Amino acid sequence: MNFEITGSTTTNNDNISGATIPTPTQSTFLVGRTSTKKSYSKKELVIPTYKAFTLYEFLNTKKDKAFNYKRIFGSLIAEGDLCIFFGKSGTGKSLVGYQLAEAIASGRNFFDMLDDSNIENYDNGEQKYYKLINEAPPQKVLYVDFEMSGEQIAYRYSHKTENDRIVYQHNENLKILKFDSRGFADKTLYIKGIEEYIFKSGIKIVFIDNMSNISMKGEDADSSTNVMNMLKDMQEKYGLTLIILAHTPKIDGLAIKTEDMLKGSSNFANFAESIFCISETTKDNAIRYLKQFKNRFGDKEFGEEKVIEIEFKKKLDGNKGFVFSGYFNENNEISQSNKDKKEALIAEIINMIQRNKGIGTYEVAKRLHINFGNGKKREAFLKQIQRIMITINNENIK
Secondary structure (H helix, E strand, O other), X not given: OEEEEOOOOOOOXXXXXXXXXXXXXXXXXXXXXXXXXXXXXXXXXXXXXOXXXXXXXXXXXXXXXXXXXXXXXXXXXXXXXXXXXXXXXXXXXXXXXXXXXXXXXXXXXOHXXXXXXXXXXXXXXXXXXXXXXXXXXXXXXXXXXXXXXXXXXXXXXXXXOOOOEEEOOOOOOEEEEOOOOOOOOOOHHHHHHHHHHHHHHOXXXXXXXXXXXXOOOOOOHHHHHHXXXXXXXXXXXXXXXXXXXXXXXXXXXXXXXXXXXXXXXXHHHHHOOEEEEEEEOOOOXXXXXXXXXXXXOOOOOXXXXXXXXXXXXXXXXXXXXXXXXXXXXXXXXXXXXXXXXXXXXXXXXXXXXXXXXXXXXXXHHHHHHHHHOOOOOHHHHHHHHXXXXXXXXXXXXX
16 A cells, blocks of 8 residues: 655655655555556545644633633523533423523513512522522524424414504514424434534524434434534634533432433543533422533532522513522432322332222233333333232232
8 A cells, every 4th residue: 555645745655655744734645556558546535633832722722711701691501501401301402492592682681581589598608509699791692493493483482462463573683593404314414504504694602493404313422422523623713602402311310310311321421511401390390400420610519419409480471480489309309209100100000900800910011001100111010019019919918
């Protein structure tokens, strides 16, 4: 195998001639075979460009940004982050996304967008936590929405008057990008389309709703690594803050939340500077909570012991979103909930056995799966019912 190197001016015994040394902006190798009898074929390989520094010099170029960052959603997101925000379908991710985008576009705090009371609790540190402050001035924000149609968004953010339906007036800094088609097989082309608009507009804050629309196989390691590399390159090239909304697979919505619940989590989590999620609770259909897993600067504030409780609210002007409701210990809330649900399931199984003499395990699982399955596959739920029924039978024998 002989190599012809574009960029060098030396020759040698391997018939490499007329080449020039590659420049940092054009590093290219031509690879092929030479023979006195056969034709010469070659294939071009493009090598990534790079820069090398002394470590001290490199750190000095980054120190100002490292110590002068601005928070845009308290400790959950800082300017310049690649953030992943995940949760089950139907928990309110897009509501939080649009509310946060509107807050950043307006230069306001997230909770102030729907809470006019300006309530402040004066416990130690409470004001800072309540506000989840935005330290950045008003700026242009791009929301890339693959999820909802224009009609769905208009219906969500509108209110009915006596003679008409009035759409809520979002801040003019908030732009929405809708692709004409979701049908491209190569999903990474959508990232290139987003980059084209960023280049033209100069926008620095970008929401993508959601990850599955730009990744061909969310849980495939190679695919997720490729997608995250493209996003990181775009982020660093244009100095972006990227907030990516992501679905979780079908899981128990009332289980303790972990990073593993994020599709392709091992690769996505490694590339992201900040990660948090939204989850339902047992308290009320309008109540959700936010849990923090990772942040770039400072301490993690909103982990399992202190998740942020939020409550759905809609205003007369058509705006919808969440207001601050407090904090709670996730483990205490979920553990008690799971205990109560298990006791209710056991009671229902006993009642079903008493009312239907000779009923089998499969039939019990089939009837109870909708109300007690909690997103589990039928096979997994069947095994759970089998274990419970064995325990019930053993108790009856005693």
